[in-house]
Amino acid sequence: MSAPIGPETAIFKMEPGEVLKQAIYTAASILRAGGLVLYPTETFYALGAIPEFAQAVQKVFEAKGRDVRKPLPLIASDIQAVLTAASEWPQSADVLARSFWPGPLSIVVSAAASLPSVLHAQTGKVALRISSHPVASLLARASGGLIVSTSANRAGEPPPKDRGAIDRELLHAVDALLDAGELPGGLASTIVDVTVHPAVLIRAGKIAWEDIRRVLEG
Template sequence: MTTPEITKAVKLLREGRLVAIPTETVYGLGADATNESAVRKIFLAKERPHDHPLIVHIGNIEQLQDWAREIPPAAMKLARAFWPGPLTLILKKQPQVLDIVTAGQNTVGLRIPRHPVARELLEAFGGGIAAPSANRFTRISPTTAHAVAEELGGKVDLILDGGPCEVGLESTIIDMSGETPVILRPGAITAHAIAAELGLPDIASPYAQHETRAPGMHHLHYAPRTRTILIETENIPDMLLALDRDDFPAAFVVNSDVIMPQNDKIRCIKMPHEAAAYAHDLYHTLRKLDHQDFKWIIIETVPQGEAWDAIRDRLLKATGSR
């Protein structure tokens, strides 16, 4: 990324305008987190309800105290272990943090991204950037600059192109504001890795949460416009038989070695067997399928195991648990 582009992005942010930012997870729609009118533009561009809090991206650990208070030692331990990286900490907020950023809650989500373009921008900007995923509410998160342009078009003042996102799924979110750490959204940094760092036997399940404490907790999220369902491997043959003329063409997204027909009615997309590679490809694959004329996107369930938790979470949200 050239310095003139970063300089332009900083200028736009300081003017209260929107800049799309590449991170290692997905592209974010960024605004100055201290500027209420700028943050309001995020909600308007995304058509996002105001009861969904935003994550504030910061440039270094020293800035934590500008946004959070009563930071527990365990939170600092996680920050030092996993930042910069795909981990968001939920902490008690400083009084000056805008209610529009936190959805009126007394906590704020913070992280330091790993992507070099995001790091350079945050260093040059010198403050916090509120940046949810750069897509319309409930839709598929963008993992390329082109996908941001497709999603938001003229609603964003500048898109910084940092290439395809390395991880491809949103950050792990862990609530560190209470006595017990709770994962609100699974991501690339697993519960096991967090528990090991904190010397705990385990971490509370993300699926025990019902209120919108963090981004991505709506029952329908990361979703294609095309009708999309999630089915078990053993149910694929029955699904093939159940489809009628009005259900074609249909796309099947599979990760096992199940044998699938390939013809003008059915397209089979083989996903990687390895979780990290599957996560990297997921949103890009769904976005490509959503731009075609399929009547259905039918996704095979993924394997059990912690490595697949974040993927399973996104697939359940993408299908609205249908």
């Protein structure tokens, strides 16, 4: 089921049935212990950590070489988990969530006080979504409801669709990889900020801005 990548890193093949359940359980245990895990999403591989663990979040920035002024987005297992990460949940967020979740739309809302400032780069905001990828969703649920979800690449490099495209230094910096083979790639998730009115497009992505505006105005 697993094979070493580096001195403290393991790869878990995403096979159906009990093998998949055990791999996700093990990966979730690693995350809950403060470790880092690479996992599949609808488009690319992502780098995950428990968002409430400031040291783990800092390790994500270091592993990616990411600018600490750039907040990290989250994947939630369900709407209850989303609400634990948000200090406010405006009607516009609820409308978008009902229309596009689970799926590649991250909604930026005011962050809960339980989230460390390093996660949201002291902006007081956090981007949240519920993933339609079963492994990402199950991992979030097994990890307590929320996981960091930033692309599994070094800063400035393209996001990886398969294990072979993941930077070797990044592989050695994490504790495990949930390997689901080659992913579809394509556009990343769309990011929309609903802490302001009208809502603002932060990043164009898989869900068209025109469709989002139509829902908000409908």
